[in-house]
Amino acid sequence: MELDVVFLSRLQFALTVMFHYLFPPLTIGLGVIMVFMEGLYLKTGNKEYEIAARYWTKIFAVNFAMGVATGIVMEFQFGTNWATYSRFVGDVFGSALAAEGVFAFFLESGFLAVLVFGWDRVSSRMHFFSTCMVSLGSMFSAIWIVVANSWQQTPAGFHIVGEGALARAEITDFWALVFNPSSMHRLGHVLLGSFILGGFFVMSIAAYYILKNRHIGFAKRTFTVGLVFSAVSSIVILISGHAQAVKVAETQPAKLAAFEGHFNSTEGGAPLYLFGFPDEESMTVNGGLAIPGMLSYLVHGDSNTPVTALDAFPKDEWPPVAFSFQSYHLMIALGMFFIALPLFGLFMLWRGKLFETRWLMWLFVFAVIGPYIANQSGWVAAEVGRQPWAVYGLLKTTDSISKAVPAGSVLISIIMFSAIYLLLFLIWLFVLNNKIQLGPEEHAEGPHETKGWLDTAAGRTGVATGDSLTGTQTKAQDAPGAAE
Amino acid sequence: MDLNLFWFCTLGVLLTGYAILDGFDLGVGILHLFTRKDSERRILMNSIGPLWDGNEVWLVTFGGALFAAFPNAYATAFSGFYLAFMLLLFALIFRAVSMEFRSKLDAPWWRQMWDIAFSVSSTLAALLFGVAVGDSMMGIPIGADGEYAGGFFDLLSPYSILIGLFTVALFAMHGSIYLYLKTEGELQERIHGWIWRTFGFFLILYMAATIFTLVAVPHAIRNFQNMPLAWVVVVLNILAIANIPRAIFLGRPLYSFISSCCTIAACNFLFGIALFPNMILSSIDPSYSLTIYNAASSQKTLWIMQVIAICGMPFVLAYTAAIYWVFRGKVEIGKFSY
Numbered sequence: 001m002e003l004d005v006v007f008l009s010r011l012q013f014a015l016t017v018m019f020h021y022l023f024p025p026l027t028i029g030l031g032v033i034m035v036f037m038e039g040l041y042l043k044t045g046n047k048e049y050e051i052a053a054r055y056w057t058k059i060f061a062v063n064f065a066m067g068v069a070t071g072i073v074m075e076f077q078f079g080t081n082w083a084t085y086s087r088f089v090g091d092v093f094g095s096a097l098a099a100e101g102v103f104a105f106f107l108e109s110g111f112l113a114v115l116v117f118g119w120d121r122v123s124s125r126m127h128f129f130s131t132c133m134v135s136l137g138s139m140f141s142a143i144w145i146v147v148a149n150s151w152q153q154t155p156a157g158f159h160i161v162g163e164g165a166l167a168r169a170e171i172t173d174f175w176a177l178v179f180n181p182s183s184m185h186r187l188g189h190v191l192l193g194s195f196i197l198g199g200f201f202v203m204s205i206a207a208y209y210i211l212k213n214r215h216i217g218f219a220k221r222t223f224t225v226g227l228v229f230s231a232v233s234s235i236v237i238l239i240s241g242h243a244q245a246v247k248v249a250e251t252q253p254a255k256l257a258a259f260e261g262h263f264n265s266t267e268g269g270a271p272l273y274l275f276g277f278p279d280e281e282s283m284t285v286n287g288g289l290a291i292p293g294m295l296s297y298l299v300h301g302d303s304n305t306p307v308t309a310l311d312a313f314p315k316d317e318w319p320p321v322a323f324s325f326q327s328y329h330l331m332i333a334l335g336m337f338f339i340a341l342p343l344f345g346l347f348m349l350w351r352g353k354l355f356e357t358r359w360l361m362w363l364f365v366f367a368v369i370g371p372y373i374a375n376q377s378g379w380v381a382a383e384v385g386r387q388p389w390a391v392y393g394l395l396k397t398t399d400s401i402s403k404a405v406p407a408g409s410v411l412i413s414i415i416m417f418s419a420i421y422l423l424l425f426l427i428w429l430f431v432l433n434n435k436i437q438l439g440p441e442e443h444a445e446g447p448h449e450t451k452g453w454l455d456t457a458a459g460r461t462g463v464a465t466g467d468s469l470t471g472t473q474t475k476a477q478d479a480p481g482a483a484e
Numbered sequence: 485m486d487l488n489l490f491w492f493c494t495l496g497v498l499l500t501g502y503a504i505l506d507g508f509d510l511g512v513g514i515l516h517l518f519t520r521k522d523s524e525r526r527i528l529m530n531s532i533g534p535l536w537d538g539n540e541v542w543l544v545t546f547g548g549a550l551f552a553a554f555p556n557a558y559a560t561a562f563s564g565f566y567l568a569f570m571l572l573l574f575a576l577i578f579r580a581v582s583m584e585f586r587s588k589l590d591a592p593w594w595r596q597m598w599d600i601a602f603s604v605s606s607t608l609a610a611l612l613f614g615v616a617v618g619d620s621m622m623g624i625p626i627g628a629d630g631e632y633a634g635g636f637f638d639l640l641s642p643y644s645i646l647i648g649l650f651t652v653a654l655f656a657m658h659g660s661i662y663l664y665l666k667t668e669g670e671l672q673e674r675i676h677g678w679i680w681r682t683f684g685f686f687l688i689l690y691m692a693a694t695i696f697t698l699v700a701v702p703h704a705i706r707n708f709q710n711m712p713l714a715w716v717v718v719v720l721n722i723l724a725i726a727n728i729p730r731a732i733f734l735g736r737p738l739y740s741f742i743s744s745c746c747t748i749a750a751c752n753f754l755f756g757i758a759l760f761p762n763m764i765l766s767s768i769d770p771s772y773s774l775t776i777y778n779a780a781s782s783q784k785t786l787w788i789m790q791v792i793a794i795c796g797m798p799f800v801l802a803y804t805a806a807i808y809w810v811f812r813g814k815v816e817i818g819k820f821s822y
Binding site: 061062065066068069070071072073075076078079080081083084086087089090091092093094095097098099100101102103105106107109110111112113114116117118120121122161165168170171172174402403404405409412413416420424427431434435 | 534545551554556558560561565567573576577580583585629785792803811
């Protein structure tokens with residue numbers, strides 16, 4: 001079989017971007033929670049919030065490093081694998097990427113140093129300021145990269161210069177580019193998706209501690225923060241998702257039609273499939289359940305207005321329908337779950353039974369997988385749904401690749417990326433588990449457990465920190481007495 | 485100064501910032517395995533712990549700015565050097581995670597594994613940067629269509645390998661002076677020895693690289709005729725190099741470090757002079773070269789980016805300075821260290 005460079009390059013891009021996107025949403029979501037915890041500490045002076053902030057900082061740091069390491073790959077890859085695309089979009093896309101570097105990356109990485117290593121070096125106010133800056137930086141980063149990607153979905157503020165292989169897009173209106181029709185909708189959605197992940201992530205670890213009867217004070221506090229945060233974000237994202245889908249129907253009708261498996265134009269209202277199996281050959285959705293007129297109602301606010309169907313487009317301009325449909329529906333199904341579960345959790349909290357309901361705690365331990373999958377499948381739907389275009393309506397994906405790169409080279413790099421990323425993923429899980437088992441630094445719990453932690457700490461840090469350890473130990477032994 | 489020239493210079497500044505800042509932490513990585521004790525290796529790693537990430541952002545921003553200002557040069561270079569860039573990416577990934585992961589488990593095999601990964605990846609990254617500079621000086625096979633027309637091994641000429649080794653020696657020396665500033669006691673005394681040895685290697689390779697450049701890359705000094713001021717930089721560079729051992733000998737390591745920063749800046753400047761006005765020089769036919777004019781974005785985009793750079797860079801410099809101030813002084817291993 002002849003190796004296809006387009007296919008291999010797409011495979012590599014999917015692999016590297018999906019692996020990368022395991023980390024940034026958690027950085028964004030967890031960042032907000034850390035700002036919240038540390039803000040509460042400054043406001044109330046309650047040591048437990050400080051312990052929580054310090055604990056999440058450690059996990060944040062490892063996650064951030066993985067995000068940085070896998071993120072550089074993305075920036076380089078536009079040039080290495082998609083040279084023609086880079087020439088075409090560089091004038092537009094490049095400025096967003098450069099702005100991301102100048103405004104976001106320096107901010108994040110600079111203040112991250114203070115956040116992680118600066119607890120003893122700066123005042124608690126300065127530290128809080130650094131936490132805010134890191135969190136802000138991670139959102140700035142999201143702004144610019146979503147703007148760049150949205151321009152590929154709904155190009156605006158540009159004109160085409162040159163012809164054929166030399167054609168490229170040039171900026172005519174920078175603000176029209178930044179506020180292109182889809183960018184703000186999509187940005188809101190990306191941030192909210194990250195918040196949900198942040199909330200579920202801290203709830204997962206907290207629920208685990210509650211089940212194991214460890215660090216109870218810390219766990220309950222953290223869980224409650226995560227619960228409220230994810231409940232609010234999940235409800236808001238429903239509104240955001242709806243607004244975004246209406247926009248997609250307007251700007252990328254073929255994409256929405258693929259998301260909904262809407263093959264055939266209708267005289268009246270179009271149905272909404274809750275689930276099913278679209279078949280491109282027969283242009284039908286098999287084994288599905290549909291609500292008549294519902295798609296029209298959602299898109300136009302009227303159940304009788306037709307919605308543009310796939311048959312309005314030549315077949316070579318269809319995105320892969322089944323793939324788009326399923327990833328889109330998976331995201332929506334999970335989105336519903338993210339509303340139901342935290343609301344039920346809040347209800348149980350109100351009834352005072354939340355932390356005693358063990359099955360529910362177990363459910364929360366594993367529920368964190370949901371937002372990870374939803375963030376991924378949402379992006380898969382967005383990117384696959386744009387096909388066959390790299391830049392919607394302007395540049396086909398098949399025309400975007402690097403002419404100078406042979407298939408064999410891409411194959412080599414895919415194999416190496418797969419091996420390295422698999423290794424990194426396993427180590428990441430291992431290190432994360434290690435952190436979780438080690439737990440937060442406890443002050444108010446039983447002396448036995450505190451001692452265990454201190455022993456471990458002493459073994460790790462050696463004699464050099466003898467002074468500070470003694471300090472901690474004194475405090476740790478005093479605390480239970482004070483609590484009684 | 486037109487916008488194209490402004491961006492050529494700005495890229496030069498970004499690259500110089502990267503080479504000076506990440507230069508010393510790559511250097512620390514190159515020297516990492518020369519200590520044996522875990523406690524000393526921790527000091528080495530923690531000397532750059534809070535800083536390496538911010539330093540690497542200079543490279544990321546350089547990449548972004550190159551993409552935005554000169555998309556054709558970005559696309560040609562990155563796709564042409566495909567496997568070399570992949571190797572560089574793997575090196576940068578391993579460097580980042582080895583620092584993060586090393587401290588997470590207190591087992592000798594685990595730490596040894598990450599120590600080796602850290603050192604090898606730092607050395608490889610420095611070598612590849614140097615090779616890339618060497619190739620840019622010599623020119624690479626660029627066809628009439630502006631695409632790279634060679635293979636991976638065309639990138640490994642004796643000249644580019646020499647520049648690669650030169651870069652490794654330069655960063656190792658730079659890193660050893662940095663470590664001297666950040667350490668104390670017996671470890672610092674041993675690092676004193678490293679400075680002399682790395683300086684020796686650096687000096688030999690510097691002279692070899694200079695002679696090789698003058699003999700084999702005559703176009704490198706073509707611009708000197710129009711810009712006689714460039715000779716001043718050459719002289720300053722030699723003075724800076726001479727001041728490195730002098731300041732160490734006089735017990736003023738900070739001056740030595742500043743001299744080593746100046747050396748890196750001067751080398752970068754001379755590289756820019758040698759290249760100008762080309763971004764990528766074609767070894768097939770000079771008229772195929774990608775210049776700062778035929779590889780650039782539109783004037784409007786260059787102008788927008790100039791505004792972005794002028795608004796953003798003061799902040800960048802301010803917080804870079806603030807972070808270095810917060811983490812000044814000798815390395816102290818505490819409970820938040822790697």
